[in-house]
Amino acid sequence: MISFAKTDEGHSIRTARTLLRPWRPSDLEPFARMNADPEVMEHFEAPVTRAQSDASAARFSDHITAHGYGFWAVEIPGVAEFVGFVGLLPVEFVADFTPAVEIGWRLGRPYWRHGYASEAARGAARFGFDVLGLREIVAYTVPANVRSRAVMTRIGMVHDPAGDFEHPKVTLGHRLRPHVLYRLTASGLTP
Ligand SMILES: CC(C)(COP(=O)(O)OP(=O)(O)OC[C@H]1O[C@@H](n2cnc3c(N)ncnc32)[C@H](O)[C@@H]1OP(=O)(O)O)[C@@H](O)C(=O)NCCC(=O)NCCS
Structure with missing residues (x-):
């Protein structure tokens, strides 16, 4: 069960358990707390300050306001806002694979291992x-990020080894620079 709704703030998506919605000011504090968790940020280059x-959040929110979609805030109605x-x-x-639209996710640790990321990602895809009428959606991460790669596989994405790349925004020579590329088409999306 996936449904879409549109308000002045942008689109939102409802799945059986998740709500992908535009950001609210009250999201900033739990977002910062989650970004300060070393386990959540294990596969990122630097710790994230409150200001960052x-x-x-402002960048994600602005994209939703301007284009209707983006990295939505995720709520689990009845569980957590x-x-x-x-x-x-x-x-x-x-x-080599751009221009492209990527699918991405990051959840606070208490909400891992419930299937929320994969369920919300299916809604977004x-x-x-x-x-949006996309023909393809991509995702990428460092090879060691097995949890994220498992979400990609779970929703039907396929690793394209020929597309693996060095992330241009990560410092040259850094261990987090090599990335794996996954691709998804509408017919591959798992129900
Ligand atoms: C990537 C990330 C979102 C994945 O979270 P996750 O909890 O592993 O993924 P899901 O929400 O899809 O949950 C799947 C797990 O829930 C379990 N699960 C429990 N109840 C479930 C249910 N009702 N339905 C489906 N799955 C359920 C699954 O069995 C699976 O467990 P497993 O890890 O033992 O195989 C999370 O690890 C994260 O935020 N990481 C940090 C940020 C990050 O690296 N982002 C990606 C950058 S590219």
Whole structure:
């Protein structure tokens, strides 16, 4: 069960257990707390300060306001008003596979291992294909991020080894620079 709704603030997506919605000021504090968790940020280059966390939320929120979609705040109605983000954004660097729209996710640790990320990601991908008319959605991460790769596989994404790349925004020579590329088409999306 996936449904879409549109308000002045942008689109939102409902799945059986998750709600992907525009950001609220009250999301900033739990978002910053989650971004300060070393386990959540294990596969990122640097710790995130409160100011950087707020700036990311503002960037995600602005994209939703301008384009209707983006990295949505995720709520689990009846459980928690904010558990992290899941959504779609145009890739903002140049690589062999760009221009492209990526699907991304980050949840607070208490909300791991419930299937929320995969369920919300299926909703976002469905929106990408049905509403935005995308022909393909990509995702990428460092090879060691097995949890994220498992979400990719669970929703039907396929690793494209020929597309694996060095992330241009990560410092040259850094262990987190090599990335694996996954691709998804509408027919591959798992129910
Ligand atoms: C990536 C991330 C979102 C994945 O979270 P996750 O909890 O592993 O993924 P899901 O929400 O899809 O949950 C799947 C797990 O829930 C379990 N699960 C429990 N109840 C479930 C249910 N009702 N339905 C489906 N799955 C359920 C699954 O069996 C699976 O467990 P497993 O890990 O033992 O195989 C999370 O690890 C994260 O936020 N990481 C940090 C940020 C990050 O790296 N983001 C990606 C950057 S590219």
